[in-house]
Amino acid sequence: MTAAASPLRRVLDALPITVFVLLFIYLSVNSNSFLSLPTLELILKQAVPTVLVSLGLATVIIAGGDDVVSGGIDLSIPATAIICAAIVADQLTNREATLIWGLVLAFGAAGVIGVVNAGLVVWVRMTPLLATLATSVAVVGVTKVITESRRIGVTDPTIVFIRDGQIAGIAAGVVLTAIVALAFWHLVHRTRWGMNLQATGGSRDAAQISGIATNRFVVQSFLLAAFTGWIACTFVLARGSGSSPGSEENLLLEMVLATFLGAAFSPRRVVTVWGAVLGAVLVSALSVGFISIGVNVFWTGCIKGALILLVVASAAAGRAQ
Amino acid sequence: MNYTTKLLAALAMSVSVAGMAAADGHANLEGKTIGVAVVGTQHFWDREAFNGAVDTVKELGGTVVPVDGGRDNQVHADNHDILLNQGVDAVISILGDGAVEPKFEALKNAGIPVFTVDHQSPHAVNNTTSDNYYMGTTIGRYMADAIGGEGKVAVFNAFEGALRICGIRTGLWKYVLQDYPGIEIIQPELAEEFANAPEDARKKTLDLLSQYPEGTLDAIHVGCWDQPAIGIVQALEEAGRTDVLVTALDGGPDTLEIMAEDGSPFVANVAQQPNLIGSTAARNVAAHFAGETLLPQTFVDVFPVNGQAEAKAAYKELGYGSLD
Numbered sequence: 001m002t003a004a005a006s007p008l009r010r011v012l013d014a015l016p017i018t019v020f021v022l023l024f025i026y027l028s029v030n031s032n033s034f035l036s037l038p039t040l041e042l043i044l045k046q047a048v049p050t051v052l053v054s055l056g057l058a059t060v061i062i063a064g065g066d067d068v069v070s071g072g073i074d075l076s077i078p079a080t081a082i083i084c085a086a087i088v089a090d091q092l093t094n095r096e097a098t099l100i101w102g103l104v105l106a107f108g109a110a111g112v113i114g115v116v117n118a119g120l121v122v123w124v125r126m127t128p129l130l131a132t133l134a135t136s137v138a139v140v141g142v143t144k145v146i147t148e149s150r151r152i153g154v155t156d157p158t159i160v161f162i163r164d165g166q167i168a169g170i171a172a173g174v175v176l177t178a179i180v181a182l183a184f185w186h187l188v189h190r191t192r193w194g195m196n197l198q199a200t201g202g203s204r205d206a207a208q209i210s211g212i213a214t215n216r217f218v219v220q221s222f223l224l225a226a227f228t229g230w231i232a233c234t235f236v237l238a239r240g241s242g243s244s245p246g247s248e249e250n251l252l253l254e255m256v257l258a259t260f261l262g263a264a265f266s267p268r269r270v271v272t273v274w275g276a277v278l279g280a281v282l283v284s285a286l287s288v289g290f291i292s293i294g295v296n297v298f299w300t301g302c303i304k305g306a307l308i309l310l311v312v313a314s315a316a317a318g319r320a321q
Numbered sequence: 322m323n324y325t326t327k328l329l330a331a332l333a334m335s336v337s338v339a340g341m342a343a344a345d346g347h348a349n350l351e352g353k354t355i356g357v358a359v360v361g362t363q364h365f366w367d368r369e370a371f372n373g374a375v376d377t378v379k380e381l382g383g384t385v386v387p388v389d390g391g392r393d394n395q396v397h398a399d400n401h402d403i404l405l406n407q408g409v410d411a412v413i414s415i416l417g418d419g420a421v422e423p424k425f426e427a428l429k430n431a432g433i434p435v436f437t438v439d440h441q442s443p444h445a446v447n448n449t450t451s452d453n454y455y456m457g458t459t460i461g462r463y464m465a466d467a468i469g470g471e472g473k474v475a476v477f478n479a480f481e482g483a484l485r486i487c488g489i490r491t492g493l494w495k496y497v498l499q500d501y502p503g504i505e506i507i508q509p510e511l512a513e514e515f516a517n518a519p520e521d522a523r524k525k526t527l528d529l530l531s532q533y534p535e536g537t538l539d540a541i542h543v544g545c546w547d548q549p550a551i552g553i554v555q556a557l558e559e560a561g562r563t564d565v566l567v568t569a570l571d572g573g574p575d576t577l578e579i580m581a582e583d584g585s586p587f588v589a590n591v592a593q594q595p596n597l598i599g600s601t602a603a604r605n606v607a608a609h610f611a612g613e614t615l616l617p618q619t620f621v622d623v624f625p626v627n628g629q630a631e632a633k634a635a636y637k638e639l640g641y642g643s644l645d
Binding site for chain 2: 033038039042045046148149150151153163164239240241242244245246247249250288291292294296297298300301
């Protein structure tokens, strides 16, 4: 038998959704074009990199638990995406290498980042928040060394196709991202491996008693997160027609908001793959909506920050109840 | 003719040239919705160019859809998709790197004319910009003179390959220095960050000073703008190395104030008129809709500023107030 949720818990549960619904009503009323198919397509296209890195963060949180401090979190995924983008752009433009070779090198870099994160968390026993923050700072530094803090333009036809091409009448980037999201959903929510991953994050002790090698799943979650950073790099390159320094900051903000916002929309208020995807799309919709009605970009950042606080505080208060 | 008189004459001429686009009275923007996209509004130059464009569109009867990239080139580029989606009649795009090119192309293909500011593009009807050629050569001469025609010079040069205007300014600065064989540009060149330029330049300058002790570095130049120069001067003052001279480009009020201080190491600059540039771009949009044929580029005059006295004069004449 479970105790009925307290009134405070019910209010906290409903708060993020209520705020978002009100925001969307406000945007729909104030922008003639917000509720239209072209805007939906624009929202989905702009959501692509955020969706991909949010898949990685969702996987780490599912494996490590949703406590922001002691649970699973990986703040280095956007930095991984940006360094991979820089490596590929550098290889394509400055060294005249092939896209495949650039992606191979970037895959190696992402693998190193994943191993370092996993090592710091599982073996050194650092809190994931600090470990991945430190990794992110280091990775951004290495990225600046690779790019010399300069933009590197890319005109590779595959990257251009991801940017401008269509598959079955839908933007290629959106279709490819949907395929990756489906694969992640299947892996995390429909396989035995995924069930064990969820068990690890749900209760580490219980999972260990059940014979699950929990450390192995935490390690694998960080490797998968780095993998999503690697996948995201081609979409980052496509979106910006090259590698631009400084792109990781906005991506980090949107990734954290999207992933925890997704949890607020799930029936059990837990982080899920589809929740992360929905969260990323909603965050993109907010960005497009705010810009469309002329909200100052600084207010947009402020609102996003406040929403992160709201969804994380709601989750924390819910656990405390 | 003294510096102030020359400055006033040039100002009057540049204002009249800029106004020619809409001078015939029938060029207006009534009934038109104009998207104005700016890469950021944190810095004086960007903000003034943006304000100039927005105010002039309104003055000419148009409706403005403003979008601000928050000093993030990617967000700035993405904002053009929103303007395309909103079906504006024309777009004025201020700054931005190569990420905006596909967006310009999409706007052009949708029949929306693009007018750029400080960004040459094959997809734009017109680019309004300062006389970058004059800026590059003048600052080269001023810097060479300031260090007596010889010495070691470090350069912050992050954007020479990414932005054509920076390619022109820094390229011509280097071209001038070819005639000064005694001047050596320290390699590798430095690259400043776009978003946090003053603080980033301060740190990099402190590193540079530790590598080049007193007497081994003569000047630091910023190749395309002057926000990093704020941090460079801070670092020189922190390290007690104000013997190292600083030169840069843009000449906003913040850097002119630094130049006007007694004993400032910041000795030369070239001041632009960002508000007039933005305003001119808006008038070019009106001229385009009035059926006039525009040249690919509209150049707005710049004002070389050499030393403390000229910094004070330029500050006053450009309408920033008085430093006396």
